[in-house]
Amino acid sequence: MRILIAAAGSRGDVAPYTGLGAHLRHAGYDVTLATTDAFAPLVRDAGLTFRSLPTDPRGHGAVTGRRELMRSAAAFVTELGHGFADALAEGTDLLLLSTTTAPLGWHLAQATGTPSLGVYLQPTAPTGDFPPVVTGSRSLGRLANRAAARFALYMTDRLYEQAVAQLRHRLQLPALSAARMRRRQEQANWPILYGFSTALVPRPSDWRSGLQVVGNWWPHHEATERLPPQVEDFLNAGPRPVLIGFGSMAAGHGERLSDIAVHALRRAGLRGILQTGSAGLTADGDDMLTIGDVPHALLFPRLAAVVHHAGAGTSAAALRAAVPAVTVPVTADQPFWAERLAALGAAAGPIPFRSLTAERLADALDRVVKQQTYTRAAAAAAAHMAAEDGAGQVFKAVQQLTDR
Numbered sequence: 001m002r003i004l005i006a007a008a009g010s011r012g013d014v015a016p017y018t019g020l021g022a023h024l025r026h027a028g029y030d031v032t033l034a035t036t037d038a039f040a041p042l043v044r045d046a047g048l049t050f051r052s053l054p055t056d057p058r059g060h061g062a063v064t065g066r067r068e069l070m071r072s073a074a075a076f077v078t079e080l081g082h083g084f085a086d087a088l089a090e091g092t093d094l095l096l097l098s099t100t101t102a103p104l105g106w107h108l109a110q111a112t113g114t115p116s117l118g119v120y121l122q123p124t125a126p127t128g129d130f131p132p133v134v135t136g137s138r139s140l141g142r143l144a145n146r147a148a149a150r151f152a153l154y155m156t157d158r159l160y161e162q163a164v165a166q167l168r169h170r171l172q173l174p175a176l177s178a179a180r181m182r183r184r185q186e187q188a189n190w191p192i193l194y195g196f197s198t199a200l201v202p203r204p205s206d207w208r209s210g211l212q213v214v215g216n217w218w219p220h221h222e223a224t225e226r227l228p229p230q231v232e233d234f235l236n237a238g239p240r241p242v243l244i245g246f247g248s249m250a251a252g253h254g255e256r257l258s259d260i261a262v263h264a265l266r267r268a269g270l271r272g273i274l275q276t277g278s279a280g281l282t283a284d285g286d287d288m289l290t291i292g293d294v295p296h297a298l299l300f301p302r303l304a305a306v307v308h309h310a311g312a313g314t315s316a317a318a319l320r321a322a323v324p325a326v327t328v329p330v331t332a333d334q335p336f337w338a339e340r341l342a343a344l345g346a347a348a349g350p351i352p353f354r355s356l357t358a359e360r361l362a363d364a365l366d367r368v369v370k371q372q373t374y375t376r377a378a379a380a381a382a383a384h385m386a387a388e389d390g391a392g393q394v395f396k397a398v399q400q401l402t403d404r
Contacts, residue, residue, distance in 0.1 A: 001402060002030045004092045005119070006101040008053050008080055010248040012313040013100065014039045015219035016121060016195060018046035020096075022220045023391035024398065034087040034101075046220035051087055053101075055079035074159050080104065081163025085170055088112060094401060096394075099124060103160040104167055106181050111171040115401050118192030119394060121312050122333050125192070125211055126150050127204035133333040146206075157182060193394055196312060199319065199384040200340045215388025216316045221295040231273075231299070234289040238271055240304035241289070242365060245275030249309045249330040250353070254280030257356075261307070262288065264361035270304065270369065296321070305368050307361065310338035310350065319346060322382040324374035326364040328356050345377030 003024060007017045014035050021031045025047055032049040043050040055076055077100075084104045088095070095116040097105040102118055109116040122133050126149035128142030134152055139145060157178040164178040189210035194201075195217045203213045226232075235241070244261045258274065258281050265272040266287070273289045274281040282290045296314070300306060300321035308314045310327040315337040318325045325347040327338035341347035348364040368374045 001093045001398075002032070002089075002091055003094045003096060003398070004032045004034060004051070004088060005096040005098075006034045006053070006087055006105055007098040008035055008055065008076075008100045009098075010311075011039065011042075012247060012311045013098065013121065015042060016217040016313060017096075017098070017119070018042050018048065018220040020119065020195070020217040020391050020394060021048045022046045023217075024395060027395055029398070032089070032092075042219075045222075051089070053080060053087055054083040077159050077163050081160075081167050084108070084163075084167055085111075088114065094398065103156070103178055103182070104163060106185060107164060107167050107171060107173060107176075111173055116190075117394075117397060117401065118190065119217075120192055120194050121196065123194060123196070123201055123204075123213075124149075124153070125204075125207050126153070127206050129204040129206070130201075130336075133336040153182065154179065191397065193390075193397060195390050197316060197319070197381070197385045197388055199344070199381040200316070200337070212393070214393035215390035216320070216385065217390045217394070218297065218317075218320075219295070219313070221297060225295060225298065227294060227298050228291075231289070231291060231294065234271075234273070235302050238287075240302065241271035241273050242305045242307060242369070243273045243275060243299065243303050244307040245277050245281065245314075246279045246309045246328070246330070247311050247314060248278045249311075249334075250277075250279035252279075254282070258282055260356060260358045260361060263358035264365060267358060267362035268365045268369070270365060273299075273303075305365060307365070309353075310334040310341065312337055315341055316385070319344075319378055319381045320385050322375065322379040324348075324368040324378050326351065326361065326368055328353050328361075344381055346374060346381055348374070 005017050005021055007014050017033055021033050025031045032051050033043045034051040034053050036053050036055055040050045088108050092114055095105055095109055095114050096119045097116055099120045099122055126146045128145050131140055131145045132149040132152035135148055160178040191210045194213045197215055198213050257279050261274055262283050271287045274283045276292050296317035300317055300323050303323050305324050306318045307326045310329045325341055327347050327350045329335040329338040329350055330353040338350035342349050348368050351360050
């Protein structure tokens with residue numbers, strides 16, 4: 001059986017599917033991951049076939065606010081729609097679609113008769129339990145939360161409208177709006193598996209049938225992989241350090257963030273590892289180390305704390321490692337995950353990106369490192385997550401579709 005996983009966005013939007021794809025490959029499926037060219041090495045390192053999607057999120061500039069986010073998203077979706085039909089090779093038996101690719105993938109599935117399944121990293125379906133993840137973290141009340149989520153979906157459909165029209169024309173399908181296709185999928189109870197932990201987001205009781213929270217899909221890395229020697233040497237040279245990194249966020253802010261990070265760590269009396277990322281963080285000194293990309297699963301359990309932007313994948317990785325966090329959300333769904341970590345007691349209260357100072361960061365680090373309540377909360381969440389099998393649940397769903 002040939003499975004195509006389609007995912008697009010930043011590294012955090014793609015890397016979890018390498019682990020999911022590898023799991024399905026080991027189960028005997030022929031798995032292709034279609035994503036942007038920047039992540040071809042990740043895909044191939046996981047033993048999966050790579051197929052190119054026609055866009056690169058890094059080409060749309062720095063994103064630190066909602067206006068920039070909307071402009072960047074509109075440009076990204078338009079590019080993604082160009083040539084998206086080429087991602088589906090003849091003979092594909094099943095489409096697994098991410099949050100960003102589903103509004104296009106539905107039309108491919110209709111044109112070809114290929115079964116499809118949603119594999120999402122964020123809770124997108126309206127609920128009264130919490131507001132939509134892209135609008136902030138403050139609850140508006142049950143009715144207003146649902147209304148806000150519907151409006152967020154409406155805005156998403158508007159972003160995809162032009163790309164959907166062009167794609168349907170290419171596929172020789174009759175005109176159909178993005179919103180109408182979404183309603184069709186909802187009415188048909190199109191199945192979506194959400195790849196995050198119920199430790200962070202329990203399944204809302206008011207969700208429609210067909211929606212499941214199954215647990216995380218973790219980025220693939222080989223069992224024999226080890227940390228680079230310079231990282232091992234630094235870890236072994238003193239007390240557990242703190243990692244500070246912003247992933248694909250904060251491009252152009254490297255000098256300011258590096259200065260804040262170094263001053264905060266030294267004020268708190270902590271050793272630090274700065275992960276370069278898109279911001280370009282860097283630091284010098286015997287008590288500091290600058291690194292590039294390394295597997296979270298190998299590094300995080302060796303740390304005293306993690307300072308991060310509260311992306312879904314990084315938030316989950318810190319919890320999985322039973323390590324407390326200080327979150328500095330930048331945009332999109334990051335305030336949502338930051339508040340979830342804080343509500344669990346596994347992180348200090350979020351520090352908004354624009355409000356970050358060395359003093360605020362040092363105070364927060366002092367609390368999460370010295371007060372064991374944060375570590376205990378993270379450890380409890382880690383135990384919960386260890387009992388989940390996100391990739392295994394997707395495998396079961398694929399089997400059920402195959403049987404039908």
